[in-house]
Amino acid sequence: MFFKKISDLRGEQNSSFSARVLLLSFPSAIVFIVLASLSFLSPMAAILSYAIIVVFNMFFLSSITIDLKRLKKYINTLAEGNLSDVNLSEEEAHEIAEAINSMHRFWVAKTDALEAQVMSDAAILDTLPDPILMIDRSGNILGANLSARHLLGDTVTDQNIETVFTSNNFINAVSKVLKKESESENLFFYMQNPANKKIYAHIKQLPWFSKGRAVAVISLYDLTKALKLEKMQSDFVANASHELRTPLSVISGFIETLQTSAKNDPDARDQFLKIMADQASFMSALIENLLSLSKIELSQDEKPQEKINIINVVEEVCASLEHKASERQMHIVLNKETKIPKITADAQQVKQLFQNLIDNAIKYGLSGGDVNIQIKKVDHIPPSKSFRVENGEAVAISVNNKGSQISIENLSRLTERFYRMQEHKNLNIKGTGLGLSIAKQIIMRHRGNLTVSSSAHNGTTFTVYLPLSLKE
Ligand SMILES: Nc1ncnc2c1ncn2[C@@H]1O[C@H](COP(=O)(O)OP(=O)(O)OP(=O)(O)O)[C@@H](O)[C@H]1O
Ligand SMILES: [Mg+2]
Structure with missing residues (x-):
């Protein structure tokens, strides 16, 4: 040895x-x-x-x-x-x-704790909905949370803010904070890439005791969505006023005619009074639908509580519309699976939903053709791009009517508020253009989905998916 x-x-x-x-x-x-x-x-x-x-x-x-x-x-x-x-x-x-060894174990434990802390800090930052950037004294981006990476791209870290942002106002504001001429800066600016985004930025110096290379934090608030929502609301008010003004001006016109030229003409009077009554009932339907829409929107965050038998609700609606269908020589035919479980839903809203869909099928379907309704259980709801749908089993209720094919362009706009197809306006079929947007809001509240398909051979089918139960 x-x-x-x-x-x-x-x-x-x-x-x-x-x-x-x-x-x-x-x-x-x-x-x-x-x-x-x-x-x-x-x-x-x-x-x-x-x-x-x-x-x-x-x-x-x-x-x-x-x-x-x-x-x-x-x-x-x-x-x-x-x-x-x-x-x-x-x-x-x-x-x-x-x-x-014991020194090593101590440092390993310390490093692990530090690593866990850094990871949990990063995870917390990633959960924040608004983009956040950390920059060093030269304006280099040291870190970006998940929403910043979504907005500016995954490679944003290590770039300088001058290469990422083009707005001079924004860059000047950042440099003011970096030069310590100001503790914080707030401003609005437009981003070129991604295009036309209006951003509100808050740039804040980090306190002196925050050791490390990061000296300032930039929080960005994307105002594009909020502005779009604001525009939608003002458009809605403008549209609603316009829709109300039209029948109102018709009624006022006839009142004037009845007071003057048609004063002593009983035939004209009867005819005008009928038109006025039609316009008045259209106005009341419009007001009714507007109120309904705002009520449903207000209930959007309330989880439906009732347990309802969907077959009973649909049958009730069919019975109430039977007469209207017979006026167009139509039959409402209901096909259902025998074992349909009860669903968690708002009975009154679900009734309104099917009233709107079956009413449309009668109004816009081919006269003399049947309205076919089918109710069945499905394993899941098809996903939606614009709203959240519930996972798990659901009931699918489809409402089909015969008639000409709806173009893809029209199909994509049917649930827009006040949208009505030109051919139906030309045929003078009355409607407020709100029935399907009300239907969509009700479905959204129930975390379900609505699909539409249309072909010359099979006509138009609206399918409503409603989950059996709502989780949270
Ligand atoms: N089953 C259908 N077949 C063909 N077109 C339809 C059908 N359902 C709806 N549409 C078209 O979609 C448009 C919007 O429908 P929606 O139910 O929202 O409004 P409306 O029926 O015009 O008015 P309201 O429902 O207040 O009576 C209709 O005007 C019509 O052009
Ligand atoms: Mg309708």
Whole structure:
């Protein structure tokens, strides 16, 4: 073993090892020289004794040196992040290794905790709906949360804000904060890429005690959606006023005619009064639908609570519209699976939903053709691009009428408020253009979905999906 250790050392730093052995043996060399010169020891015996001491020191030093080398190698392995065993012969060396181990364990635990903290901070930032950027003193982006990466692209980190943003006002505001001319800046600006986004930005210096390279945080608020919503609301008010103004002006016109030129014409009077009554009932239907729409919108966040039998509701609606169908020589034919479970829904709203759909099928369907209704259970609701649908089992109720095919362009606009197809306006079929938007709102509240298909052969089919139960 001793020779193995010696040979171990041979390949390594031999010179420093020999120097250390010689240094350690130097005092005994002096002693032997003195003893030999005073003739207490023969020169031969002095050399032999010195050689024994040198060999002894070599043996003694080799084990320490080997342990030190192993310790050094072990520390290097730990520094590289790997764990390995260390085989040491000296007890002190063991104690040192143990101390290093416990120090290593302490730092590993600290690093793990720090890493977990950083990851949870990043996860929290990622859950925030608005984009957030962290920048250093030169305006380089050090970090971006998930919504910032969605808005500006995955490669936004490490870029400079001047390459990411084109708005001079924004860049000037950021540089003001970076130069500490201002603690925070707020401004509106437009982004070119992605195009035409109106953004509200808040740039804030980080406090001096926040160590690290990040010196400021930029929060961005995308106002495009809010502005679009605002525009939709004002368009809605404008449309509603316009729709109400038309029948109102017809009624006022006839009142004037009846007061003047048609004053003494009983035939004209009867005819005009009928038109006025029609316009008045249209106005009341419009007001009714507008109120209905706003009521349903207000209930959007309320989870429906009732347990309803969907077949009963549909049958009730069919019975109420039977007369209207017979006026157009139509029959309402209901096909249903026998085992349809009850669903969690708002009975009154679901009734209104089918009233609108079946009423449409009668109004716009081919006269003399049947309205076919089918109720069945399905395993899931088809997904929607614009709203959330419930997972799991559902009831699918389809309402079909015969008639000409609806173009794809028209199909995509049917649920828009006040949208009516030109051909139906030309045929003078009355309607407010709100029935399907009301239907859509009701379906959204129930986390269901509505699909429409149309072909020349099969006519038009609206299918409503309503979940059996609503989870949260
Ligand atoms: N089953 C259908 N077949 C063909 N076209 C339809 C059908 N249902 C709806 N449409 C078209 O979609 C438009 C919008 O329908 P919606 O129910 O929203 O309004 P409306 O029927 O005109 O008015 P209201 O429902 O107030 O009487 C209709 O005007 C019609 O052009
Ligand atoms: Mg309708």
